[in-house]
Amino acid sequence: MSEQVSPQHARELSTGAEQLSVALNARQHELLLAYLGLLIKWNKAYNLTAVRDPDEMVSRHLLDSLSVMPFIHSDSQRWLDVGSGGGMPGIPLAILHPHKQVTVLDSNGKKTRFLTQVKMELKLDNLQVVHSRVEAFQPAEPFSGIVSRAFSSMENFTNWTRHLGDLSTQWLAMKGLHPADELVALPPDFTVESEQALTVPGCQGQRHLLTLRRKA
Template sequence: MQNERQILSAGARQLGIELSADTESMLLQYMALMQKWNKVYNLTAISSGPEMVTYHLLDSLAVLPHLWAGKWLDVGCGGGLPGIVLAIMRPDWDFTLLDSNSKKTGFVQQVVIQLGLKNVRVHTGRVEDWQQETRFDGIISRAFTELG
């Protein structure tokens, strides 16, 4: 895990993002949960720790400087990317994570509980069928669907 911690810390610095020790720890806990659950639920094809840091955690962090405070909807969140990473980084923002795969949203809900994320709500459903009263300040998505 030390190698992953170094990659995360260095990568975040390159993105201009400072990570507190607590935040870094939570991000790595999330990654460890993803590795554990991935064996059963096939959350991601990327399974090695260093690759998960680069392709999941840092990739999700890269968008952070371009976002603003508010209520965010993560469409097609899968295993919680980028929504969980952003929620860890911005505990004062609200995040709603939506995915049609109940196994993946079950995992995300477990992450929310285990990490104590009070700013995340998880819903299972297709975006075109989902009806929500809440207005969002922004919508984000990562690898949501095939293009074309």
């Protein structure tokens, strides 16, 4: 275990994952804690996340990311985390689903350097790091899932990523408060498939997950 990570963090991760009904094997638990250690270490110099207190990072980063895992469709093989920042939820997604291809994209070079380091140190062969603006990114084929965590408004999220998916793509928007005002401005070719209020262990604020689809 990294010197940055305490036994308390390890216990909090185990208990929280259990409460979220997310089964972690020993290797996944170890990799998530190793990722947390890198996040704590690099955050001091690179300002990867506004959460400065390591004791808050398990709930606000790891468990928050794990809370959406039950809504990741098993047949969706190629995932994109847009505006990934410090790697949430893309890195936990790659750790929990080693057989899925996960791309983490950010326009900030410091953040993508950190993500590249995480890929290398944790040996995440299924992870691709892309340093680009989302509008300029042109993948070889559409993604089967696109996720964002507090990245932008729903209108911008859908407009900026429309070219990255197709009619079978699942769009997941991770939000704090329910974004009722943002949904009014949702482009007409997108529809809300489902809405979930999430309870994240250790997090006081509201959390919501909205699943979107493109319409023909």
